[in-house]
Amino acid sequence: MIIRRALIRGSxxxxxxxxxxxxxxxxxxxxxxSQGKHLPExxxxxxxxxxxxxxxxxxxGNPMTLxxxxxxxQKFRKSTGTLGTRIAPHYxxxxxxxxxxxxxxxxxxxxxxxxxxxxHSTSLWNPGNQRYIFGIRQGxxxxxxxxxxxxxxxxAKVVEGVARNGGLVLFVGSRQGQDRCVVEAAKRAGGCHxxxxxxxxxxxxxxxxxxxxxxxxxxxxxxENPKGPIENADPIxxxxxVCLNPLENYIMLHECASTNIPTIGVIDTxxxxxxxxxxxxxxxxxxxxxxxxxxxLGRAAEAGRLARIAKAxxxx
Amino acid sequence: xSLPFIFARRAPRVLPSFTNATPHLMQxxxxxxxxxxxxxxxxxxxxNIGIWAEEGVKGVFxxxxxxxxxxxxxxxxxxxxxRLIGGTEYANMTPLDIAVVSARQADLAAVFNxxxxxxxxxxxxxxxxxSKVPVPESIMTRIPFGFASExxxxxxxxxxxxxxxxxxxxxxxxxxxxxxxxxxxxxAGTPYGAAYRRQDTDLNTRExxxxxxxxxDSIRQSTQGSNSNWAIPLLNINxxxxxxxxxxxxxxxxxxxxxxxxxIDWNVVASRCPVLYRDGTPSLRRPFSR
Numbered sequence: 001m002i003i004r005r006a007l008i009r010g011s012x013x014x015x016x017x018x019x020x021x022x023x024x025x026x027x028x029x030x031x032x033x034s035q036g037k038h039l040p041e042x043x044x045x046x047x048x049x050x051x052x053x054x055x056x057x058x059x060x061g062n063p064m065t066l067x068x069x070x071x072x073x074q075k076f077r078k079s080t081g082t083l084g085t086r087i088a089p090h091y092x093x094x095x096x097x098x099x100x101x102x103x104x105x106x107x108x109x110x111x112x113x114x115x116x117x118x119x120h121s122t123s124l125w126n127p128g129n130q131r132y133i134f135g136i137r138q139g140x141x142x143x144x145x146x147x148x149x150x151x152x153x154x155x156a157k158v159v160e161g162v163a164r165n166g167g168l169v170l171f172v173g174s175r176q177g178q179d180r181c182v183v184e185a186a187k188r189a190g191g192c193h194x195x196x197x198x199x200x201x202x203x204x205x206x207x208x209x210x211x212x213x214x215x216x217x218x219x220x221x222x223x224e225n226p227k228g229p230i231e232n233a234d235p236i237x238x239x240x241x242v243c244l245n246p247l248e249n250y251i252m253l254h255e256c257a258s259t260n261i262p263t264i265g266v267i268d269t270x271x272x273x274x275x276x277x278x279x280x281x282x283x284x285x286x287x288x289x290x291x292x293x294x295x296x297l298g299r300a301a302e303a304g305r306l307a308r309i310a311k312a313x314x315x316x
Numbered sequence: 317x318s319l320p321f322i323f324a325r326r327a328p329r330v331l332p333s334f335t336n337a338t339p340h341l342m343q344x345x346x347x348x349x350x351x352x353x354x355x356x357x358x359x360x361x362x363x364n365i366g367i368w369a370e371e372g373v374k375g376v377f378x379x380x381x382x383x384x385x386x387x388x389x390x391x392x393x394x395x396x397x398x399r400l401i402g403g404t405e406y407a408n409m410t411p412l413d414i415a416v417v418s419a420r421q422a423d424l425a426a427v428f429n430x431x432x433x434x435x436x437x438x439x440x441x442x443x444x445x446x447s448k449v450p451v452p453e454s455i456m457t458r459i460p461f462g463f464a465s466e467x468x469x470x471x472x473x474x475x476x477x478x479x480x481x482x483x484x485x486x487x488x489x490x491x492x493x494x495x496x497x498x499x500x501x502x503x504a505g506t507p508y509g510a511a512y513r514r515q516d517t518d519l520n521t522r523e524x525x526x527x528x529x530x531x532x533d534s535i536r537q538s539t540q541g542s543n544s545n546w547a548i549p550l551l552n553i554n555x556x557x558x559x560x561x562x563x564x565x566x567x568x569x570x571x572x573x574x575x576x577x578x579x580i581d582w583n584v585v586a587s588r589c590p591v592l593y594r595d596g597t598p599s600l601r602r603p604f605s606r
Contacts, residue, residue, distance in 0.1 A: 072548075072590040080549070080588055083442065084411030084435035085357040085394050 091288070097180055100295020102303070103156035108145045111152075115286040116293075117143045119269030128273050132281035141269040143281050151280045152293065155264045156300035158278055159240065163189055163304030166220055167239030170194065171294060172252065175245050181291040182244070185298030190222060190305050192238065198252040203259050206235035220312035222305070237261060242297055244290045247271050266293055355398045356407035359390050362441055374446040376575045381562035386441055389558065390434065397430040411435040416509040428513060433504040436485050440554045445581035452586045455550075462496040473498055473553070474573045481518065483556040489547040490589065499547070500555075507549050551585045 091113070101110065111117065119125070119133065119141035134144035162169055169191035173182040179195035186193035202209045214229035215236055241256050243249050246265040253275045256263045265276035266284045273279040283289045362368065372382040397414075401407050406414050406427065414431035418424035451459075451466055463469040469488075476498050477486040484502040491497050499507055505515025553576050560572035 068590065075590070076548075080439070081412055082410050083438040084360065084431065085397065085438075086360040087408055087410065088354050088356050088358065090356070090408045 093288070093291075096288070096295070097184065097291055100181075100184075100292065100299055102299040103153060103160075103296055106149050106152055106156075106296065108149060110292070111145045111148055111282070111289075114283075114289040114292045116148050116282040116289045117145050118283045118286065119143050124270045126270055126272055129267065129269050129271075129281065132267075132273075132279075133269060143269065143283065148280065148282050151278070152282070152296065155242075155278045155280050156297055158262070158264065159189070159242065159297045160300040160304035162240045163191075163301040164308050165304075166308060168192065168236065169301055170238035170241045171244075171298070172198065172241060172249055173244035173290065173294065174198070174248055175287075175290075177287045178244055178290055178294070181294040181298075185242070185294045185301070188298040188305075189301030191301065198249055200251045200255075202252075203237055203255040203261070206237065210235045221309050240264070242294070243276065244294060245284050246275050247284070250275060264297070266290060355394075356402055357394050357398055357411075359387075359394050360438055362386070362438075364444075364446065367446060373444050373579055376444065376563075376572070376579045377559075378563050381559075384562055385554065385556075385559050386437070390437055393430050393434040393437065397427070397434060400427050400430065412508060415506050415513070419506070419509045419513040429504040432506045432513065436501075436504065436506070436552060437554070439549070440485070440552050443551045443581050443584050444576075444579050445584075446579070448578060449580070449582045451582045454586045454589055455582060458490070458494070458496050458589075461494075469496070470577055474570075474577060476500055477553050477555050477573050478570055480555055481520070484515075486553045486555055488550045488552070488585075490550060491547050496550075497547070499549075507547055548588065548590060550588050551580060 117134070119129075121140055122136055125133075125141055129141075132143055132147045134142045134147075136142065159169060169186070169189045170193070171182045171185045171189070171191065172194045173179070174195055174197060182193045182195050199209050211234075213235065214231055215233040216229045217225040219225075237259065238261060241252070241261055241263045243253060243263060243265040246253055246267065247270070253263055253265065255261075257275075262277040263275075264278045264280065265271075266282050266289075267273045267276065267279040268282070268284045271284070273281070280293060282293060364373075368377075368382055369387065370379065372379040377385060397411070401414065406417070409417070411431040411434045415428050415435060418428040418431070421428075456466070459466055459469055463472065473486060473488060477500070480486065480500050480502070482502055484500060484505065487499040487501065487507050489497050489499050489507055499514075500516055501507060502515045502518065504513075506513055553573065555569075557566070560568050564572045564575075
């Protein structure tokens with residue numbers, strides 16, 4: 001198969017960068033450029049013995065290894081591969097997902113570019129969101145980005161505080177495409193993720209739903225108890241739940257409310273802000289916006305977790 | 317839900333919508349708005365642009381010729397490229413990527429030409445120097461395996477370039493066996509990609525007239541091959557007529573080629589050579605994955 005692009009940027013689905021590089025630049029195993037059948041015969045040894053070059057640049061028995069090919073590909077992509085034009089700064093979804101901004105990087109321009117200000121049709125609004133709405137344009141409500149920024153910063157502080165005190169943060173995002181950012185955020189926080197349907201009763205009926213598992217005990221440095229997991233323990237509950245689509249997860253939010261678990265949620269203009277403890281008024285339909293919010297909260301949790309570990313290490 | 321990234325023959329000519337709630341409204345906004353959107357591609361910087369814009373490349377391009385061959389020409393290529401790819405999925409790809417993607421699509425021929433030419437032109441000017449640079453050892457060690465001497469390499473390269481009839485480029489490449497080879501591409505041909513647009517053949521020199529022999533043809537096809545394995549370009553020489561027209565006159569190609577040879581920046585050429593790490597030293601530090 002001929003791959004159209006010579007340089008495929010960091011995709012995890014790519015099986016082998018070597019193969020893509022080789023195929024991208026050519027497929028035929030025998031060709032004039034490599035074999036030189038129609039060009040003058042090249043000598044296997046250097047013509048001039050005074051040069052002192054006793055070997056070919058590549059030994060017969062040591063062709064370019066996979067590592068050499070990969071290093072060469074990486075170097076080529078960064079140098080010669082970029083020649084020709086200067087490309088304007090643009091949105092790179094994979095880069096944004098892999099390296100999300102921190103709470104300090106929250107700006108109105110960032111939120112605007114992510115489409116966080118776009119609400120729903122004015123006839124579908126929840127009047128409880130009136131305080132977050134900036135105005136109306138072309139039939140939809142526009143969310144005030146100053147409100148969004150302020151609430152997002154507050155939520156980041158909450159997440160960081162919970163992580164700093166050793167709490168378990170659960171990131172939930174069940175819409176299509178939210179799985180990656182939710183998993184990444186949970187990894188940074190050292191918490192848990194959910195990107196599929198919430199089974200009703202996971203908290204209120206936990207012994208039935210998740211009771212089969214074992215509970216892992218960790219200290220404040222995130223080191224596991226050497227004695228191993230606790231068998232037959234009551235299932236633990238999250239200390240904070242971050243939900244990227246509250247409209248679809250209302251059962252989970254109800255369970256959290258009834259068991260005094262604080263929740264953070266991305267509240268669009270048609271969602272009920274009272275369902276969550278700390279609403280973030282933003283566009284929940286934009287994947288770019290929800291990935292941005294998940295990334296920022298993940299970064300905040302990471303900061304809190306690392307601060308906790310550092311403090312625990314110094315106190316040892 | 318984001319739009320799936322599709323390599324379609326006809327790229328959709330609308331901006332990608334960043335919300336699912338009101339896609340039709342976003343298209344209305346785009347039609348009604350008079351906002352100025354920055355062009356996706358612009359002229360790249362050159363290392364020595366400060367000196368060269370004032371005085372030209374010493375010995376090769378005067379100021380006027382440099383303006384023609386780089387400043388105005390590259391701007392023209394980039395403007396045409398923006399006109400064709402602005403708002404499409406190719407807008408944020410490098411010219412090399414665009415060239416490889418569009419190499420096999422006849423309706424994107426103009427896109428290929430401008431993208432490939434932008435890359436080739438930048439590649440050429442990046443390899444020039446105002447002062448004479450000696451050939452470094454990493455290149456000198458490779459020369460004896462393909463050519464009798466550095467002088468022989470020079471002669472063969474410049475002769476190939478001189479005998480090319482028409483616009484094009486002459487490349488010095490490393491093939492897969494790490495031999496130095498000379499390759500010429502006509503017009504905006506590229507040594508990259510699967511050789512569909514290498515454009516290295518002058519149809520006048522093919523031995524087809526009066527030599528109709530199916531066996532010869534098939535042998536030639538099987539040895540040359542329609543595709544090509546990858547090769548690493550190290551340097552190229554601009555053989556488009558506008559390069560020597562201003563300073564050397566319409567017939568001054570040979571003098572221009574000799575001047576280009578003196579101006580080649582061999583350190584840049586050496587940096588494009590792959591380096592091997594037999595002792596296992598890592599060349600790139602991988603970032604620690606969290």
